[in-house]
Amino acid sequence: xVSRVYMDYNAxxxxxxxxxxxxxxxxxxxxxxxxxxxxxxxxxxxxxQARAQVAHLCDADPAHVTxxxxxxxxxxxxxxPDYKMGRSPIKVAKLYISAVEHPCVLSGxxxxxxxxxxxxxxxxxxxxxxxxxxxxxxxxxxxxxxxLALQVANxxxxxxQPVEKALELAKAHKAIxxxxxxxxxxxxxxxxxxxxxxxxxxxxxxxGGPKGVGAIISQGEVLMPKPLISGGGHEKGHRGxxxxxxxxxxxxxxCLYAKENIYNFYKFSKLRDQIEGNxxxxxxxxxxxxxxxxxxxxxxxxxxxxxxxETLQIAFDIDGIAASSGSACSSGKVGESHVLAAMGAxxxxxxxxxxxxxxxxxxEVKAFMSAFERINKRRLDRxxxxxx
Numbered sequence: 001x002v003s004r005v006y007m008d009y010n011a012x013x014x015x016x017x018x019x020x021x022x023x024x025x026x027x028x029x030x031x032x033x034x035x036x037x038x039x040x041x042x043x044x045x046x047x048x049q050a051r052a053q054v055a056h057l058c059d060a061d062p063a064h065v066t067x068x069x070x071x072x073x074x075x076x077x078x079x080x081p082d083y084k085m086g087r088s089p090i091k092v093a094k095l096y097i098s099a100v101e102h103p104c105v106l107s108g109x110x111x112x113x114x115x116x117x118x119x120x121x122x123x124x125x126x127x128x129x130x131x132x133x134x135x136x137x138x139x140x141x142x143x144x145x146x147x148l149a150l151q152v153a154n155x156x157x158x159x160x161q162p163v164e165k166a167l168e169l170a171k172a173h174k175a176i177x178x179x180x181x182x183x184x185x186x187x188x189x190x191x192x193x194x195x196x197x198x199x200x201x202x203x204x205x206x207x208g209g210p211k212g213v214g215a216i217i218s219q220g221e222v223l224m225p226k227p228l229i230s231g232g233g234h235e236k237g238h239r240g241x242x243x244x245x246x247x248x249x250x251x252x253x254x255c256l257y258a259k260e261n262i263y264n265f266y267k268f269s270k271l272r273d274q275i276e277g278n279x280x281x282x283x284x285x286x287x288x289x290x291x292x293x294x295x296x297x298x299x300x301x302x303x304x305x306x307x308x309x310e311t312l313q314i315a316f317d318i319d320g321i322a323a324s325s326g327s328a329c330s331s332g333k334v335g336e337s338h339v340l341a342a343m344g345a346x347x348x349x350x351x352x353x354x355x356x357x358x359x360x361x362x363x364e365v366k367a368f369m370s371a372f373e374r375i376n377k378r379r380l381d382r383x384x385x386x387x388x
Contacts, residue, residue, distance in 0.1 A: 005321045005364040005371075009206075009357035010155050010183060010299060016208035018257050019250035022050075023210060026249035033243050034234065043245055050252025057255040058181075058200065059191035060217045066238045067248055070214040071182045072104040073228065074201035077216060077239070078178045079109020079149060082226035090223075092176060093144030096135055098127040098151070098161070099342035105149050105180055106338070110228075124293040125159040125343045127166055136173040146175040152184035156339045156353055158299025159290040160184070167196055176223070182206055182214075186258035187265050187296045192217060199225075204247065208358070209254030213247035261358060268297035268356055271365065275354075276300060278369055283376045289340065289351060298356045307379055309350030315378075316352070319371040324353045 006014065026046055031039030033047050048062070055062040068074050083090040095111045099118050108116040117135055120128045127150065139146045148170040153160050163179065170177050179197040184190060186207045192200060196219075203214040216238075218224070224238065231240035272295075279302070280286055289301040304312065309325035316323045336347040345351075354368070 002361070002363050002367055003320060005367045007354040007356060007360070007364070007368060008322050008324045009360075010158075010353065010355035011324055012205045012211065013208040013357050014359055015210065015250075016254055016257055019204075019209045019253045022253035023246050023250040026246045029245060033245060034232075046245060046249050047243055050248045050255075053252035053256045053259075054202075054215050055217070057190075057259045058185060058202070058217055059193055061192075064192075064218045064220060066216045066218070066235045067243055067251075068201075068214050068216060068239055069212055069244070070205075071102075071180070071201055071203040074203075074214050074216045075102075075104040075107075075149075075178075075180065076109045077228040078199050078201065078225055079105065079111060079147070080225045080228075081111055081115065081144065083145075083176065083223060084226070085223055091144035092147045093141075094139060094146050096132065096146055096148045096175070100125050100127075100154055100156075100159075100339045101149065101151055102155055102180060102182070105151070121342050123344050124290050125154055125157050125339060126293060127161055129162060129165055129169065132166060133169050136169060136175065139173060139175075141174070146170070146173060147178065148175045149178040149180065151180045151182075152190075153181075153187070153296045153299075154290075154339060155183050156337060156351070157290040157301045157343075158183070158295035158297075158355075160188075160294045160296065163195065163197075171196070183296060183299075186255075186262065187298060189262065192219065198223060204251035204254055207251075207254040207258050210247045210250040213244055213251045215251070264358065265297060268360075271356065271360075272297055272300055275365065275369070279372055282373050283379075287345070287351075289343065289345065299353065300355075301351050301353045303346075303349055303351045304376065304379060305349070306383065307349060309352050312352045312375065315375045316371055319374065321354075321368055321371050324355070325350055 029043045031043040033043040051065045052062045054065050081092045083092055095116045097105055099121050119132050150161055150166055152163055167177055177197045179200045181200045182203045185202045198219055200217045205211040227238055229240040234240050276288055285305050287303045313325045341347045
């Protein structure tokens with residue numbers, strides 16, 4: 001029997017041994033990557049290797065990878081009204097986002113709140129393409145360009161957005177496009193060349209790399225946003241500050257692992273369907289969100305009637321199961337989910353999310369199922385007492 005079961009990979013994936021090894025090697029490099037002496041050049045080679053590994057995962061050009069501190073910084077960097085085409089400034093007048101975006105995008109970045117338009121989603125959490133088309137058609141280009149920012153996969157439900165169709169609409173209206181691929185890269189095939197977005201951002205710790213490092217990947221270097229952090233000329237002037245060599249080395253290793261093991265992730269679709277089938281038999285009144293549409297293979301988001309998500313989360317935790325009641329990027333707060341609200345679901349009870357990964361074992365799945373059965377039995381017993 002396992003003592004603890006970790007089923008919160010969407011919040012953060014356990015550090016891979018290959019990433020840890022790469023970080024330990026980087027710890028022995030004493031040079032500053034910007035220094036021209038031998039020690040500096042050794043550090044620079046490590047960063048360039050990691051840059052190539054990140055690019056390889058996303059089928060991108062290594063020259064178009066910019067390292068940042070994580071996805072939140074990346075979003076704030078990219079969501080700005082100030083861009084340049086070469087040396088010519090470009091004004092972006094309005095930001096368009098879906099109602100189910102991660103909080104780092106939903107906050108609007110460097111846009112004023114009045115310049116952010118939220119596009120509705122359907123009952124499964126997919127962006128309403130007709131509403132997006134209407135919003136972009138009404139955009140006043142005399143004020144500046146539109147910018148569309150969209151998740152590839154939702155962090156709470158795992159639902160995949162109709163990215164290709166949304167990008168087609170955006171490009172038809174001359175919009176700059178930004179994709180949040182944090183939950184998607186490493187779980188589905190992803191190619192910068194095929195997807196066609198101007199910018200994509202990803203995060204290391206969702207892939208089994210270290211926390212505190214991420215990357216922005218661009219189609220080129222002609223169109224670029226005004227830097228969020230200036231000074232020093234680091235990362236070709238796109239992001240000032242000495243690079244986090246240790247974190248970047250671990251990031252690169254985790255990307256290489258993800259690329260080499262991408263097909264193993266497809267087995268999780270079968271596992272997900274198996275788990276959902278079993279919990280639906282145990283609790284026929286369960287609500288599973290996004291079940292009718294395409295999702296990433298490792299995520300299940302569900303509600304049990306008459307049971308609050310925080311109650312479920314605590315119950316599972318006591319039973320040795322680490323699960324989540326939503327996004328972990330809300331300072332540990334438990335409250336109503338803006339994702340479920342946007343989908344038109346009952347948000348009072350909330351939902352529980354379980355997310356698996358490469359380290360998830362059959363024994364852990366069995367332990368989760370046993371815990372679910374016990375917790376559901378207690379729920380039904382309480383219902384009988386209340387009805388008596």
